[in-house]
């Protein structure tokens with residue numbers, strides 16, 4: 406009795422489900438549930454973390470990420486324009502920068518910034534500047550390539566139309582190319598923001614005061630006082646509060662700008678009273 | 680930079696040459712366009728029509744020769760090309776409306792940023808020109824919501840909003856569905872009647888016959904034949920013009936091709 410192709414596929418799928426169930430049951434028996442509850446779901450410890458995990462840690466993570474993203478975006482835009490410049494040394498500089506900071510671990514950059522720069526230059530940045538520089542310097546390297554791709558994706562005809570209306574090169578860039586490029590790269594840029602949110606966990610290396618803790622540092626700190634992984638679970642959930650909506654936003658933007666049409670039917674707010 | 684407004688010449692092209700690498704596209708072109716004249720440029724694909732037109736506002740940098748538009752020599756290395764371009768309107772085959780701006784802002788953005796007109800004046804000019812092309816009801820539409828013919832009329836209105844002295848059209852109807860061609864040609868005809876100086880690259884022979892003061896036939900990087908529309912299209916002298924027109928006017932019954 407030979408099975409049809411469809412029947413065979415179905416049988417195969419059923420056997421996979423069966424395997425999953427078996428694994429789950431085995432794990433459930435092997436696991437020490439009391440221990441798991443004590444280490445992961447200790448509600449007392451979790452309750453103790455509030456409200457600071459939100460008012461301090463989550464807030465700081467958001468602030469640090471926003472600062473780093475803003476600086477990274479600005480620097481990334483400059484790097485992207487340098488990379489597209491007709492001036493060869495600009496292109497070389499941008500390439501070296503991008504290759505370097507994409508190639509070394511972000512943690513090393515943070516260490517260099519927080520310990521190296523004060524030693525070498527005698528400069529002492531405040532915490533916000535240090536975080537902004539650290540996250541921004543690394544983020545810029547990734548964003549530069551994204552922005553460059555976006556700029557190059559703007560149709561040549563748009564630029565020619567702008568130039569034929571008398572716009573200078575710079576004016577064309579500002580008024581036509583960059584706004585259109587950002588529309589194109591909004592989805593990947595949102596993904597960079599997610600990565601940066603997670604990278605902000607690395608700035609514990611800088612050495613933070615209690616009210617400067619971001620989520621990961623806050624979680625580790627709580628962990629050192631209470632022998633349970635609950636704090637890690639709690640801050641993990643806090644990261645998801647940030648990253649999941651961003652992920653959805655990114656996919657939404659991708660769908661909206663999907664296809665070849667860049668234009669969106671939104672009003673630019675300039676009403677007409679004629 | 681000599682400004683010589685009194686001469687009746689709007690465009691004066693002398694010995695224009697343009698090469699892309701080793702490819703010589705324009706090999707010495709002389710064209711004069713009087714103020715208020717409509718000159719149509721016809722010729723086979725690849726003959727350099729677009730290149731010629733794009734040289735007239737320096738979207739392509741000429742390799743040699745001289746171009747003077749309204750008394751301003753564009754080929755002068757020290758010319759303020761951005762200022763000169765505001766006096767030269769260009770309409771593209773692919774419309775090239777700014778896809779991130781609505782119709783009104785497409786018409787206003789260069790007025791505001793380049794001519795530094797205030798918002799009120801820029802809007803007035805925009806609305807006037809939108810009415811001229813019959814699209815007053817589309818002020819707030821985005822380009823993607825318009826048909827090709829409407830987009831091209833908006834593009835014409837955008838160019839007109841800069842108050843140009845000369846309008847350049849590069850096959851403005853070639854990308855359009857046949858039923859939309861008439862609207863755009865109608866706008867161009869009306870513009871010609873109002874006395875606009877126009878250089879039009881086109882395959883619309885009927886339009887050229889009816890509207891053009893002069894027709895240039897280009898082939899192989901040269902202007903092969905030039906004269907009144909009735910002569911160049913109606914009774915072409917040159918053998919290459921004849922075979923081109925035979926192909927264009929009656930594409931299904933192509934005679935033996937000579938080239």
Ligand SMILES: Nc1ncnc2c1ncn2[C@@H]1O[C@H](COP(=O)(O)OP(=O)(O)OP(=O)(O)O)[C@@H](O)[C@H]1O
Pocket residue numbers: 699702704722723724725726727728729730731
């Ligand atoms: N930017 C460019 N780089 C290299 N070659 C080019 C460039 N622009 C045009 N050419 C070449 O120059 C020649 C003339 O092109 P042009 O676009 O001026 O022709 P055309 O007469 O407008 O043709 P069509 O009727 O197809 O539009 C063609 O061989 C084309 O491949």
Ligand SMILES: [Mg+2]
Pocket residue numbers: 728729730849850
């Ligand atoms: Mg062409």
